[in-house]
Amino acid sequence: MPFLAALGGTLVVLGAAATIDVALDRAEVTAARMPIVGDEDGLRVQVSEGRFAGRSIHVVDVWASDPTSHAAPGVTRMPRAGELVVSPAFGELRRREGSTLANRYPGDVVATVGPSGLLGPHELVVWVGRDDSELSPDLRVSGFGTDAADVLRVPSDLRVAVPVLVVVFLLPVVILFATAAAIGAERRERRLAALRLLGLSRTSARGVVVLESVIPVLPGVLAAALVLRPAARWAAPSLPFDGGVWPGMVDVSLPALLAATATVLGVATVVVVGALRRLDVGPLAVLRRASMAGVSRARGWPLAVGLALLAGSVVAMGAQDDVEVAAWLFIAALAGVLVGVPVATPLVVRWCASVTGRLTGSWVAELASARVAQRPERYARVVAGSAVVVLVSGLLLSLLPLLAGAESADLRAARASTVDDLVLADVQDRDGEVDGHEVAAVVRVDVIQVAVGPDVRAVAVVDCAALGELLVVDPPCVPGGAALVWDAALPPGSQVVRERVEPDGTITYDELGAVGRLPVQPTSETFEQIRELLPANGGVIDRSALDPITVADAAVHATVLVLPGAHGTEAARTAVAPVRPDSALTLEERIQDAERTSITYRRITIAVVAAAGAMAAMLLCAALLAEIAAQRRERALLRVVGVREAELARSTVAQAALAAVPGVALSWLLAVALCAVFLALDGSGPARIPWGGMGAIAAGALLLPLVASTAVLPAMRTTHHRDLSRD
Amino acid sequence: MSYGAQWALRDASLDVAEGEFVAVVGQSGSGKSTFLHALAGLVVPDKGSVTLGGVDVVAASDAERTRLRRERLGFVMQHGQLVPELTLGQNAAMPLRLLGATRRQALANVMPLLESLGVAHLASRLPGEVSGGEQQRVAVARALCARPAVVFADEPTGALDSANGAVVAAALRSSAREAGAAVVLVTHDSGLAAMADRVVTMADGRTREP
Numbered sequence: 001m002p003f004l005a006a007l008g009g010t011l012v013v014l015g016a017a018a019t020i021d022v023a024l025d026r027a028e029v030t031a032a033r034m035p036i037v038g039d040e041d042g043l044r045v046q047v048s049e050g051r052f053a054g055r056s057i058h059v060v061d062v063w064a065s066d067p068t069s070h071a072a073p074g075v076t077r078m079p080r081a082g083e084l085v086v087s088p089a090f091g092e093l094r095r096r097e098g099s100t101l102a103n104r105y106p107g108d109v110v111a112t113v114g115p116s117g118l119l120g121p122h123e124l125v126v127w128v129g130r131d132d133s134e135l136s137p138d139l140r141v142s143g144f145g146t147d148a149a150d151v152l153r154v155p156s157d158l159r160v161a162v163p164v165l166v167v168v169f170l171l172p173v174v175i176l177f178a179t180a181a182a183i184g185a186e187r188r189e190r191r192l193a194a195l196r197l198l199g200l201s202r203t204s205a206r207g208v209v210v211l212e213s214v215i216p217v218l219p220g221v222l223a224a225a226l227v228l229r230p231a232a233r234w235a236a237p238s239l240p241f242d243g244g245v246w247p248g249m250v251d252v253s254l255p256a257l258l259a260a261t262a263t264v265l266g267v268a269t270v271v272v273v274g275a276l277r278r279l280d281v282g283p284l285a286v287l288r289r290a291s292m293a294g295v296s297r298a299r300g301w302p303l304a305v306g307l308a309l310l311a312g313s314v315v316a317m318g319a320q321d322d323v324e325v326a327a328w329l330f331i332a333a334l335a336g337v338l339v340g341v342p343v344a345t346p347l348v349v350r351w352c353a354s355v356t357g358r359l360t361g362s363w364v365a366e367l368a369s370a371r372v373a374q375r376p377e378r379y380a381r382v383v384a385g386s387a388v389v390v391l392v393s394g395l396l397l398s399l400l401p402l403l404a405g406a407e408s409a410d411l412r413a414a415r416a417s418t419v420d421d422l423v424l425a426d427v428q429d430r431d432g433e434v435d436g437h438e439v440a441a442v443v444r445v446d447v448i449q450v451a452v453g454p455d456v457r458a459v460a461v462v463d464c465a466a467l468g469e470l471l472v473v474d475p476p477c478v479p480g481g482a483a484l485v486w487d488a489a490l491p492p493g494s495q496v497v498r499e500r501v502e503p504d505g506t507i508t509y510d511e512l513g514a515v516g517r518l519p520v521q522p523t524s525e526t527f528e529q530i531r532e533l534l535p536a537n538g539g540v541i542d543r544s545a546l547d548p549i550t551v552a553d554a555a556v557h558a559t560v561l562v563l564p565g566a567h568g569t570e571a572a573r574t575a576v577a578p579v580r581p582d583s584a585l586t587l588e589e590r591i592q593d594a595e596r597t598s599i600t601y602r603r604i605t606i607a608v609v610a611a612a613g614a615m616a617a618m619l620l621c622a623a624l625l626a627e628i629a630a631q632r633r634e635r636a637l638l639r640v641v642g643v644r645e646a647e648l649a650r651s652t653v654a655q656a657a658l659a660a661v662p663g664v665a666l667s668w669l670l671a672v673a674l675c676a677v678f679l680a681l682d683g684s685g686p687a688r689i690p691w692g693g694m695g696a697i698a699a700g701a702l703l704l705p706l707v708a709s710t711a712v713l714p715a716m717r718t719t720h721h722r723d724l725s726r727d
Numbered sequence: 728m729s730y731g732a733q734w735a736l737r738d739a740s741l742d743v744a745e746g747e748f749v750a751v752v753g754q755s756g757s758g759k760s761t762f763l764h765a766l767a768g769l770v771v772p773d774k775g776s777v778t779l780g781g782v783d784v785v786a787a788s789d790a791e792r793t794r795l796r797r798e799r800l801g802f803v804m805q806h807g808q809l810v811p812e813l814t815l816g817q818n819a820a821m822p823l824r825l826l827g828a829t830r831r832q833a834l835a836n837v838m839p840l841l842e843s844l845g846v847a848h849l850a851s852r853l854p855g856e857v858s859g860g861e862q863q864r865v866a867v868a869r870a871l872c873a874r875p876a877v878v879f880a881d882e883p884t885g886a887l888d889s890a891n892g893a894v895v896a897a898a899l900r901s902s903a904r905e906a907g908a909a910v911v912l913v914t915h916d917s918g919l920a921a922m923a924d925r926v927v928t929m930a931d932g933r934t935r936e937p
Contacts, residue, residue: 361830363821363824363830370810375812640804641797641802641821641822642800643793643797
């Protein structure tokens, strides 16, 4: 067991160190390829993010007066107009996807981006050569590479996630060491008693137990180091980093290994010494003082203080309407509860077991209650981790809706409304029935204010030629296109005039073109709804007459649907790509971007719960097996007296339930209370408490000990009457 | 009966009459405890038969033997083996609880027995809080509370000093007589054996009666 604990603890620490190293290495790559604003106009660069089938594409549009005189990380020369330099993964994707991607990023592939210019082996990167007319002089750069501190750092979500995960995953390791120490002393009690009889001091005897528990740590640490490095390098390309991870980024450094060894040894020693403090290694036997002294009521103080602070937070919110004071009180309450729950769990377990023992009529439950009530610390130890996980998971779940932010809420509302329900003919089948539709592409529609006679109108502008890939446009658009939407109130042939105010105050009118109509085949009644997204007075103008820079910065996001299928989505995205550098995103993708942080935390929560659940199951089985071993003589006696196997089994399961239910229930109630207060501080209400997720976690935490105790029941059948005779 | 190549019992037999107090004596390794366990149905001999109150213990299933122990037999072991988490009263009343009595009924029924053994005032204590002799007296109460037909005692005074041992032995004999239970007592203590109605000697796995 100490070996396993050391293996697990070392993997946690080394894994965390390796994750930080990978994040910093990737940050260095990001910094190295970042363009630096320059004065001379020999190189123009525009970096944007594309999207294809859910994957991000790092797009660099570049114009260089002398492509051979400029280089970037992984790129030995700049591509000329009509040329592309691509990452291996992008090249492979482009070959596989054919014209859809090729039309979006037109050109001939002339070179491959080297590893120094890529975050990982699967990163999609494309350098697109452009004419100087396609990139503004404002985009001139002098080179690549920055040492800005805000770039060369670990991403913020990792800076939170890594320490949280280290603490959570080390908790079972701590419990495993404590269990191993307690079992170690019990199993070796005769030998230790004999040593004491021969004159070994109490301290020396404890030192023997500590050494015996800690020495197996070193093989565990070594095994972890031997396993982690090759395993991580093998798994590196598949790690959950965008674009994967280069195997070379994953390493187990000597300082990290020494730190992990010191951490695990330190944790093991501290935990073992703490676990032995209630053991009296005497010359006759090893006695457990805890069963005599009981559980101190002082254990309840941290939790009581936490609850008092929580109440104070509520009072501050209500009576004084002082959010800042209430927030600080809440943070203090949270700390108190997080510390208080594992400390108070034995007290709660003992109280519940005692009450159950008094109330129950079943002798099986009576026996289980007595066992748990007499040694609540032993039983509470293995469920304290589960209780903390329930509490922390509940809090994390309650944070998720808030992390998503207002933009996400707006986007979700947009998705839910009929405004999104726009259907266009599929590029493959314009004449066919539209069976269904889904949100697939968001076309950025620019809005400008134009003067139409004495009126000022808001006009939506979309590159018509690009949208012609999706729409039947009549009359056909000229290259550079026209706006899509029209205002039926405008008389045909009306001229659209843009009003500009010059710096000297004069007003200039530009004739932008005639208002036209854009008849489309009615594919769905919902098509008309596109007008609802735009200002009431929309107009059609010839975009080719517009200077792109003068387009107003106020934009409306019109949602365009295509038939289900990645091909349709990507075809639409390619079609609208010339409108702006960034790929048009589907509404789902925009929601995912907006909720990226909350998605990360959701994944962390799920990983924490799953891993903690697995560890808790393992620990519970280990502790139950230790109990079975320690009580073999007692069990033999009970069989002799006439207790049936099934009754002993029920008593074991009852013990697990009596240990788990109070701790988990307490944690769940506290998580709900903390959630409610936190959401009230935020201005939300109890309606946002994630009841489903919290209920699922609590149910799992309750089922776990029952399943684990059932799994170890076969070990009880080894009971033999000869255990009665052994001492 | 053998354990591997080692024969524990070769030619052992015993008849016990109702209410009889029989002592089985012999040196260490003579097979006394094994003989007792075989008689009690705790182990199944390779050959031979054991009949308790008309029940063929050898042929019975584990469930049947368990029921037999629950309903008709009592046990006192060398070290008492009380459940450490239960009070002395709960330990003594356990056989009655196994037979379906409520906690209150069981405790009420066992208290007179505990009083006669001089340990009623300790009923609310835990085993770890009393002496070995007091624990053994509680074990005697446990063995007798369900009015068994036979009490099997394996070195019940082996871990006690002579004074306590005598007290426990006397308590066992008188309580068993009151309850009408036969007693099969394994001991190497000749003084304890002298209290028996009959003494059977074991040597090399064989029984011998004078």
